[in-house]
Amino acid sequence: MRNKLVLKFPQSLLDKPIISTVVKRFDLDFNILHAQTKPEGLLILEISGTDENYNAAIKYLENLKVNMQPLSKDIIRDENKCTNCSACIPHCPTQSLFIEDRKTMKVGFDPEKCIACEACIPVCPYKAMSLKL
Amino acid sequence: MPKTYEEINKKIKNNEAVVLRADEFIELVDKKGLKEAAKEVDVVTTATFGPMCSSGLFINFGHSNPKIKSGGGEAYINEVPAYTGLAAVDLYIGATACQWNDPRNQIHPGKFAYGGAHVIEDLAKGKDVRLKVHAYGTDCYPRKELDTWINIKDLNEAILYNPRNCYQNYNAAVNLSKKTIYTYMGTLKPSGENITYSSAGQLSPLLKDPLYKTIGIGTRIWLAGAQGYISWYGTQHNPNAERNNKDIPTGGAGTLAVVGNLKEMDAEYLRGTSMQGYGATLTVGIGVPIPLLDEEVAKYAAIKDEDISAPIVDYGNDYPICKSSDLGHVTYAELKSGKIKFKGKEVQTSSLSSYNKALEIAEKLKQEIKQGKFLLSRPAQLFPSSDTDKTQKPLNYKEPKKEIFQ
Numbered sequence: 001m002r003n004k005l006v007l008k009f010p011q012s013l014l015d016k017p018i019i020s021t022v023v024k025r026f027d028l029d030f031n032i033l034h035a036q037t038k039p040e041g042l043l044i045l046e047i048s049g050t051d052e053n054y055n056a057a058i059k060y061l062e063n064l065k066v067n068m069q070p071l072s073k074d075i076i077r078d079e080n081k082c083t084n085c086s087a088c089i090p091h092c093p094t095q096s097l098f099i100e101d102r103k104t105m106k107v108g109f110d111p112e113k114c115i116a117c118e119a120c121i122p123v124c125p126y127k128a129m130s131l132k133l
Numbered sequence: 134m135p136k137t138y139e140e141i142n143k144k145i146k147n148n149e150a151v152v153l154r155a156d157e158f159i160e161l162v163d164k165k166g167l168k169e170a171a172k173e174v175d176v177v178t179t180a181t182f183g184p185m186c187s188s189g190l191f192i193n194f195g196h197s198n199p200k201i202k203s204g205g206g207e208a209y210i211n212e213v214p215a216y217t218g219l220a221a222v223d224l225y226i227g228a229t230a231c232q233w234n235d236p237r238n239q240i241h242p243g244k245f246a247y248g249g250a251h252v253i254e255d256l257a258k259g260k261d262v263r264l265k266v267h268a269y270g271t272d273c274y275p276r277k278e279l280d281t282w283i284n285i286k287d288l289n290e291a292i293l294y295n296p297r298n299c300y301q302n303y304n305a306a307v308n309l310s311k312k313t314i315y316t317y318m319g320t321l322k323p324s325g326e327n328i329t330y331s332s333a334g335q336l337s338p339l340l341k342d343p344l345y346k347t348i349g350i351g352t353r354i355w356l357a358g359a360q361g362y363i364s365w366y367g368t369q370h371n372p373n374a375e376r377n378n379k380d381i382p383t384g385g386a387g388t389l390a391v392v393g394n395l396k397e398m399d400a401e402y403l404r405g406t407s408m409q410g411y412g413a414t415l416t417v418g419i420g421v422p423i424p425l426l427d428e429e430v431a432k433y434a435a436i437k438d439e440d441i442s443a444p445i446v447d448y449g450n451d452y453p454i455c456k457s458s459d460l461g462h463v464t465y466a467e468l469k470s471g472k473i474k475f476k477g478k479e480v481q482t483s484s485l486s487s488y489n490k491a492l493e494i495a496e497k498l499k500q501e502i503k504q505g506k507f508l509l510s511r512p513a514q515l516f517p518s519s520d521t522d523k524t525q526k527p528l529n530y531k532e533p534k535k536e537i538f539q
Binding site for chain 2: 084088089099102105122123125126
């Protein structure tokens with residue numbers, strides 16, 4: 001199992017070593033894609049391990065009242081605002097923004113590849129890209 | 134055999150005109166040859182959709198009771214200053230104007246989230262916007278303050294007037310400095326890591342009529358969904374810019390000044406635009422029909438991306454100090470491929486104008502002509518072309534005497 005998750009921590013958990021506990025106890029690998037403590041505790045992780053360990057870890061986090069959602073939903077493109085100009089493309093490190101078809105020059109967005117680094121947000125002249133957490 | 138405007142318009146009225154988008158016409162010429170294609174097709178539609186800073190709106194907001202003279206006073210629409218130096222209740226709001234309290238680039242790079250361009254888009258969408266006027270008061274216009282909501286449907290006039298749109302070709306921008314820069318050509322990474330461009334290339338109006346044989350003063354155009362007009366050549370119109378052996382300018386050259394009724398426009402093709410670290414601007418959709426009057430006009434209309442090239446300009450070092458970059462040219466076919474070879478390495482390319490939207494506009498104009506809803510107009514006067522001495526001059530700087538500052 002390999003998954004990208006957005007974790008939001010309630011104030012009461014901010015001083016606890018939750019992720020290191022999860023990693024040790026459930027033998028998971030993780031890659032930190034984004035971390036912040038203000039205005040709220042927020043971590044974007046790519047977690048991988050056996051299905052059994054992964055599911056057990058998720059249950060453990062749920063019991064601690066850590067809010068979780070899959071990352072793919074987080075950067076959103078507003079199709080009504082996007083003009084398919086392509087200004088964002090060189091700023092996307094994972095090619096999740098790309099030209100779908102060179103004949104029409106339509107810009108595609110693959111949320112699966114997106115790591116929510118937010119580089120596309122300020123460079124979009126039409127404010128079409130936004131972060132939803 | 135040459136065709137006339139009258140013959141083409143007659144066919145349009147009878148729904149018999151053969152109309153193709155510029156990209157379709159290129160394919161037809163490849164298939165059938167220029168002679169055959171020129172005979173078969175009556176009109177080629179061209180279009181562009183890109184940020185055009187020299188854009189703005191004249192409004193007349195109507196007389197309040199008691200009356201106010203905004204002229205010579207101050208006016209703000211959604212906190213964006215409008216130009217008042219006109220008669221009593223006429224205003225002009227420019228695309229690049231910032232809200233008076235916008236931090237601009239004090240926190241660099243500024244966001245420029247809302248400016249004159251966004252006011253124009255909001256008006257076009259039918260949203261209410263807040264008008265505030267401060268006036269000095271006169272015997273016939275005694276009112277000194279006005280604070281009200283206005284809506285496009287209540288305005289007497291809302292006339293989009295853009296003094297410089299539709300640049301005929303443009304630079305490809307690169308940044309050879311060591312830090313990221315924020316320009317009207319987008320955010321440019323340091324050390325030449327990316328290249329941006331801004332032209333619809335083979336679809337772009339003035340690149341398909343490079344010597345202005347059909348596009349001139351009085352040409353009816355598709356302006357953000359309405360039927361507008363070319364009112365003059367645009368500011369910085371420079372027909373004497375360098376051209377290649379097919380008469381195509383190899384950098385910025387001609388420009389258009391355009392005018393139209395905002396009340397008839399579609400906000401989809403008029404977008405408030407925020408260039409990070411640079412400013413607010415208006416992205417405008419423009420379509421221009423080219424009547425294939427003869428084989429020569431058709432030859433130009435069939436020019437391809439492969440034949441059009443842009444100069445690579447270093448915005449990190451050279452552009453700010455009017456230095457030419459001498460970094461070579463790159464064709465739009467190469468730019469549109471997504472990467473080019475530059476200084477020995479592969480560099481990503483991307484566009485500020487939208488080719489995809491330009492295609493959509495060229496198609497809309499094509500359908501309007503085919504359905505007999507859009508007739509062509511013969512220019513009242515052609516633009517100064519490369520056979521005149523019209524050029525673009527730099528500022529003739531004259532140092533003021535020191536005492537002015539004392």
